[in-house]
Structures are given as C-alpha cells and as structure tokens.
Amino acid sequence: TIATSLALPESSETALNRIQAALMGKKTFLVLDNFEQLVENGGPEAVSRLLTHVPDLRLLVTSRLKLNLPQECVTVLAPLPENDAASLFTDRARLARADFSPSVEDSVMIAELCQRLDGLPLAIELAAARVAVLSPGQILERLSRRFDLLTDKRREREERHTSLRAALDWGWGLLAPDVQRFFAQLSLFRGSFSLEAVEAVTQEPLAIDSLQSLVDASLLVAEPGAEGTRFRLLETLREYGAEKLNSAERESLSQRHADFFLQRAREWRPLIDGAEFLLAISRFRREQDNFIAAIERMTLSDPSRAVALCIYIARFWRCAYWDRPALGYFRQALKAGEQAGVAEGELALLHSMLGAVYRQVGDYPQAHASYQVFRRYNQAELERRLSAGEREETLMPLRRNIARVLYNIGGLYYDEDQLEESYQCHQEAVIQSEYLENEIWKSRNLHGISIVLTKKGVSAAGEEERADFFEQARHYAEQGTRLCRSVRDDYFLCHLLHVQTYILPLLGERETALTLLHEGFTLACALEHRMFVVNFLHRCYDQAVYESYWETAAQLYGGTQGLNHRWGYKFDFDTNDSHLYPRVELPALLGPERYEALYQMGFEASLEALQAIVLTITQKSSSISR
Numbered sequence: 001t002i003a004t005s006l007a008l009p010e011s012s013e014t015a016l017n018r019i020q021a022a023l024m025g026k027k028t029f030l031v032l033d034n035f036e037q038l039v040e041n042g043g044p045e046a047v048s049r050l051l052t053h054v055p056d057l058r059l060l061v062t063s064r065l066k067l068n069l070p071q072e073c074v075t076v077l078a079p080l081p082e083n084d085a086a087s088l089f090t091d092r093a094r095l096a097r098a099d100f101s102p103s104v105e106d107s108v109m110i111a112e113l114c115q116r117l118d119g120l121p122l123a124i125e126l127a128a129a130r131v132a133v134l135s136p137g138q139i140l141e142r143l144s145r146r147f148d149l150l151t152d153k154r155r156e157r158e159e160r161h162t163s164l165r166a167a168l169d170w171g172w173g174l175l176a177p178d179v180q181r182f183f184a185q186l187s188l189f190r191g192s193f194s195l196e197a198v199e200a201v202t203q204e205p206l207a208i209d210s211l212q213s214l215v216d217a218s219l220l221v222a223e224p225g226a227e228g229t230r231f232r233l234l235e236t237l238r239e240y241g242a243e244k245l246n247s248a249e250r251e252s253l254s255q256r257h258a259d260f261f262l263q264r265a266r267e268w269r270p271l272i273d274g275a276e277f278l279l280a281i282s283r284f285r286r287e288q289d290n291f292i293a294a295i296e297r298m299t300l301s302d303p304s305r306a307v308a309l310c311i312y313i314a315r316f317w318r319c320a321y322w323d324r325p326a327l328g329y330f331r332q333a334l335k336a337g338e339q340a341g342v343a344e345g346e347l348a349l350l351h352s353m354l355g356a357v358y359r360q361v362g363d364y365p366q367a368h369a370s371y372q373v374f375r376r377y378n379q380a381e382l383e384r385r386l387s388a389g390e391r392e393e394t395l396m397p398l399r400r401n402i403a404r405v406l407y408n409i410g411g412l413y414y415d416e417d418q419l420e421e422s423y424q425c426h427q428e429a430v431i432q433s434e435y436l437e438n439e440i441w442k443s444r445n446l447h448g449i450s451i452v453l454t455k456k457g458v459s460a461a462g463e464e465e466r467a468d469f470f471e472q473a474r475h476y477a478e479q480g481t482r483l484c485r486s487v488r489d490d491y492f493l494c495h496l497l498h499v500q501t502y503i504l505p506l507l508g509e510r511e512t513a514l515t516l517l518h519e520g521f522t523l524a525c526a527l528e529h530r531m532f533v534v535n536f537l538h539r540c541y542d543q544a545v546y547e548s549y550w551e552t553a554a555q556l557y558g559g560t561q562g563l564n565h566r567w568g569y570k571f572d573f574d575t576n577d578s579h580l581y582p583r584v585e586l587p588a589l590l591g592p593e594r595y596e597a598l599y600q601m602g603f604e605a606s607l608e609a610l611q612a613i614v615l616t617i618t619q620k621s622s623s624i625s626r
Contacts, residue, residue, distance in 0.1 A: 079119025191289030558602025
C-alpha cells in the first residue's frame with residue numbers, strides 16, 4: 001500500500017488522512033501501478049482528494065481503465081514498434097537459451113511473430129520463453145493455439161502474468177456482464193470496422209456506450225478518420241473474444257455480418273464504373289478484411305451467401321490487383337455452391353468472375369472454360385424465355401450478360417494473339433451494347449477493337465498497310481474516349497488514352513500524344529491504376545529517348561522496373577516496336593557508372609518523385625514542339 005511504501009506509523013487516522021498529512025508541503029511524484037483494480041472501489045475519489053489537498057503532488061497512474069477525473073491527462077500506450085518488439089523477443093529469448101542467436105530466417109519469423117502478437121510486451125515475453133524448446137518458426141506455426149502456447153510458470157511472476165489467458169481474464173473480469181457480451185460479439189469483425197457495422201451486426205441499441213466502455217478499458221482501439229471513427233480489436237483480443245461465443249450466437253452473428261457487408265458491396269458496386277471510382281475502392285479496401293472473413297465463414301455455413309459476396313466484390317479485387325488471392329476464395333465458394341445446389345444462374349455468374357481472374361494470372365484455358373459456362377447459360381436462358389414469349393424488357397439482363405462476356409472473350413483472344421477472333425467478339429459486343437444503349441460497355445469494346453488494329457499495324461509488312469491500321473485504331477480509340485468522358489469512366493479512360501499515346505506519334509502527331517500522355521499518367525496515378533502507371537511511365541521513357549534526354553530516360557527506365565518490383569506487376573519492357581522508337585544503349589551513352597547511378601535513383605524513387613520527373617519531361621517536350 002501507499003502507507004506502507006511511505007513507512008507511515010500506525011494510528012487511529014484513516015490511511016488516506018495519514019498519506020495526505022505526510023505529503024502536505026512536499027513536492028512528490030507518486031507512481032500508482034495496476035490501478036484498474038481500484039477504479040470501482042473508491043480509488044479515483046481518493047486520488048481526486050489527494051490532488052485537491054496536496055497541491056505539489058504529481059501522480060503517474062497506470063491502469064486499464066480511465067479514472068475519469070477532471071485533472072486526468074490520458075496517454076494511451078501503443079503496441080511496441082516492430083524493431084523494439086523484435087529486440088524484446090531476442091532479449092527474453094536469451095534468458096531462456098543463452099546461446100540464442102537469430103539467423104536471417106529466424107529474424108523474419110520473429111518479425112511476423114511480433115506482428116501476430118500485436119506488439120504486446122507480455123505476449124512477446126511469453127513467446128520468447130518458448131525458445132528453450134522451439135525455434136521462432138515452430139512458435140509461429142503453433143500460434144493458432146496461442147492461449148495454450150503462451151504460458152510461463154516461473155515462480156517470480158504474478159499469477160495474472162503467467163499466461164496470456166490469465167492476463168486477459170483479469171481485464172475481462174473488470175467489465176460489466178453486458179459489456180463482456182458485447183466484446184465477444186465484436187470478435188466477428190476483422191481489421192477495422194465502423195459504428196454502423198457494429199450496430200447492424202450486434203443489434204445493440206446502445207452500441208456506442210459499450211464501444212466507449214471498451215475503449216476506456218484499453219480493449220478496443222478507436223481510429224479517427226475522414227469518414228468517421230473506426231474501431232479495431234487486436235488479433236489476440238479478437239481470438240480471446242471468439243472463445244466466449246457459443247455456436248448459436250456465432251452463427252446468427254456471422255449471418256448478420258455477411259448480410260451487412262453484402263449490402264455494402266451492392267451499394268458500392270455501381271460507383272466503380274464512374275467518377276466515384278476512387279471513393280468506392282477506398283471504402284472497399286477499408287473493409288476488405290471483413291469481406292474475406294464473411295466469405296470464409298459463409299463458404300462453410302451458407303455457400304449461397306459466399307457466392308453472392310464473391311460476385312459483388314470481384315471487380316473490386318480486380319481493380320485492386322488482388323487476383324491471385326481472390327482465385328482461391330472464388331474456387332472454394334464455387335465448389336461449395338455446386339455441392340449445396342446454389343442456383344445455376346448465380347454459379348454461372350461466379351464462373352464469369354473466375355474467368356477474369358484466370359485470364360489475369362495467365363491461365364487462358366481455364367479462363368475460356370469459365371467464360372463459356374457463363375455464355376452458354378445466358379444464351380440458353382435467353383432462347384428459353386424468347387420461346388416462352390417474355391417481354392423484351394425482361395430479357396435485358398441476359399442480353400447485357402452476353403455482351404459483357406463477348407467483351408471478356410475478345411480480350412482473352414487478344415492476349416492469345418488470335419486477333420481475328422478478338423476483333424469479331426468486340427464488333428459483335430459493340431452491336432449488342434448499342435442495342436442496350438450501354439455507353440460504358442460500348443466504349444470498352446471500342447478500345448478492344450482499337451488495340452487489335454494497333455497490334456495488326458505493328459506486325460503489318462508494308463508502310464501503307466501499317467498506316468491504314470493505325471488510322472482505324474485511332475478512329476475507334478477517339479470514339480471510345482468521347483464516350484468514356486461523357487459517362488465519366490476515368491478508370492477505363494486510362495486504357496483509351498494509353499493506346500492513343502502509342503498510335504499518335506506513329507501518325508506524326510507527337511504533340512497531341514504528349515498532351516494525352518500527361519493526362520493519362522496523372523489520371524492513372526490518381527486512380528492508383530498500377531498497370532497503367534507503369535505503362536504510361538514506359539511511354540515517358542520512349543519520349544525521353546526520342547528527345548535525347550538520356551539521363552532522364554535512365555531514371556524513368558529504373559522507375560518502371562522499381563514499380564514492377566514493388567507492385568509485383570510483370571511488364572514486358574522489350575516490346576516488339578523497334579521500328580517505331582529508336583533503340584539506344586544508355587550505358588554506352590552515359591557511361592556504365594553514371595547509367596547505373598541514374599537507374600538506381602529511378603528504381604528507388606517514390607511515385608511522387610517519378611511524377612515530378614514526368615512533369616519536367618512533358619513540359620520540356622511540349623516547349624520544343626511549339
């Protein structure tokens with residue numbers, strides 16, 4: 001007690017009166033540790049009295065619960081930073097095994113361990129103690145059973161510090177029963193989540209009060225943001241809360257969680273094809289962990305919901321360059337849906353989404369197979385309904401699906417260099433889109449025709465034939481660009497601007513191409529459209545070479561490779577266009593050492609720095625043209 005620490009003599013006075021008298025007139029700094037155990041037992045009132053009657057007293061109080069005093073200045077202790085967490089692990093591991101010296105591989109495992117343990121010092125210390133019998137990699141493998149793994153029975157530890165579970169049980173016991181139940185319900189969420197999501201999933205009318213209680217108890221992190229405060233449970237706390245739910249609660253909460261995020265995906269999906277693309281993508285990225293959690297749970301318990309979730313978020317994952325991970329979730333949902341007898345139309349639509357992912361990862365046979373499942377279903381359903389005499393307006397969704405899959409198959413044929421087949425698919429899809437009065441999909445197919453004609457021009461034997469292909473390609477690209485601008489489809493506008501920056505210089509209109517190049521690169525950066533950021537940067541390299549800006553060209557070449565490396569996007573820089581752009585040996589022109597320094601500068605440059613370089617070159621080139 002404080003009285004004991006101050007060695008105060010026994011008397012008939014209360015301990016508080018004796019402490020107050022002993023401190024009066026003295027400048028004192030007093031540390032009160034683990035004060036949460038007294039918050040509900042008069043502790044804050046005693047502190048308030050001391051601060052009021054002992055003006056020179058300063059207190060440092062550690063507590064999981066706020067004291068809610070007017071004199072209180074709260075500092076929230078964040079988890080340990082990555083380097084500090086790793087250092088703590090290594091230090092404590094050496095107490096368990098004196099010769100512990102982590103290898104490079106061990107260091108990677110330790111970093112992941114500390115991240116999975118949320119940077120919590122006690123959890124890290126308990127994990128490090130296991131180095132006596134396990135390697136860091138083995139500890140990481142067993143982390144799914146963290147509450148059994150992270151224990152330490154050494155006698156000098158307090159009981160509540162002998163295991164991760166005991167420490168969390170201590171904090172759990174400080175909560176009111178209704179807040180305990182609420183905390184367990186929050187374990188359904190992953191990553192961060194909004195107040196609206198909490199209210200919908202928990203159906204608690206006073207959710208805000210419970211959230212406040214958990215934040216005050218240091219069991220929930222509040223993260224202010226532009227679209228309101230979001231909340232986050234550390235992974236360790238989420239797993240602890242999940243243990244407190246029974247199977248019936250978990251099932252009903254899981255369904256409400258899936259329904260809430262499915263509705264969000266339905267609301268945001270139309271935004272992705274217009275001027276609010278960035279807003280839709282940013283919202284989706286904030287909720288991606290929750291979408292994944294919903295798909296995983298519904299794949300096991302309700303495949304129909306899992307299939308619907310995959311259908312509505314497929315385009316988001318495509319635009320966020322998340323194809324390979326998405327492939328696994330889509331395949332699992334499709335298999336579960338087929339076994340559960342999900343409606344044929346829903347499964348066909350998921351096949352279409354799978355086709356796009358297979359195409360992106362380069363599995364063209366599987367992409368064709370998936371697209372054809374979708375095409376056959378819609379064609380058969382259209383014929384059936386026509387035979388039944390249904391009105392034309394009821395057939396429009398089927399016609400839209402057929403037009404879209406023609407576009408997708410056309411793109412797939414293009415990737416396989418089957419240009420005639422690609423051209424026919426896009427032409428047919430343009431006709432369908434005009435009938436449907438769908439300018440968005442018409443513009444996309446015009447782009448498809450444009451790139452087919454461009455590729456034909458590149459491989460044409462004679463100059464006259466080549467120029468004819470390029471003129472046709474330009475016509476379709478300009479038509480598509482006008483449509484994209486009219487419907488404010490900025491994402492696909494990047495595609496159309498890019499093909500024109502390739503065609504126009506070949507037709508002698510380099511200044512117009514330069515204007516579109518600057519617009520396209522700026523737009524791609526703003527939209528975080530990674531593929532076209534790299535593609536436009538390649539065009540800027542071409543321009544630097546054309547203008548003999550050798551040093552800038554070396555930096556831009558390094559920049560394309562650096563972005564490829566960071567983003568994992570494979571861009572084939574050595575395209576078959578040696579007759580279109582001058583080939584130069586930059587190391588020979590600049591000298592090997594100077595070239596390497598400039599290349600490395602570009603490779604390591606941030607996107608913002610590369611944008612500044614591009615702005616310089618487009619301005620200089622434009623001035624020269626005038």
